Amino acid sequence: MAKSLTRYYQKEKKRVIEKCKECGVCAKKCPIIKKTELADVSPQDIQKQIKAYLENGKINQTIFARSSITASTFR
Numbered sequence: 001m002a003k004s005l006t007r008y009y010q011k012e013k014k015r016v017i018e019k020c021k022e023c024g025v026c027a028k029k030c031p032i033i034k035k036t037e038l039a040d041v042s043p044q045d046i047q048k049q050i051k052a053y054l055e056n057g058k059i060n061q062t063i064f065a066r067s068s069i070t071a072s073t074f075r
Contacts, residue, residue: 022048
């Protein structure tokens with residue numbers, strides 16, 4: 001199970017890096033972002049920083065906030 005989940009996330013990461021155009025549509029569709037500290041960050045900037053994180057692994061405040069939002073939706 002763990003190996004298949006790891007493979008899934010590796011494939012998804014690769015897919016996002018290859019296909020993301022940093023247009024911001026994903027961030028625009030998230031109903032929670034506008035209720036967080038990311039409300040004043042443009043959707044394009046959010047996506048640009050997420051893609052950069054996937055490529056280089058560097059975490060910044062936007063990445064931390066976005067991952068916290070995602071994790072909290074599953075509580």
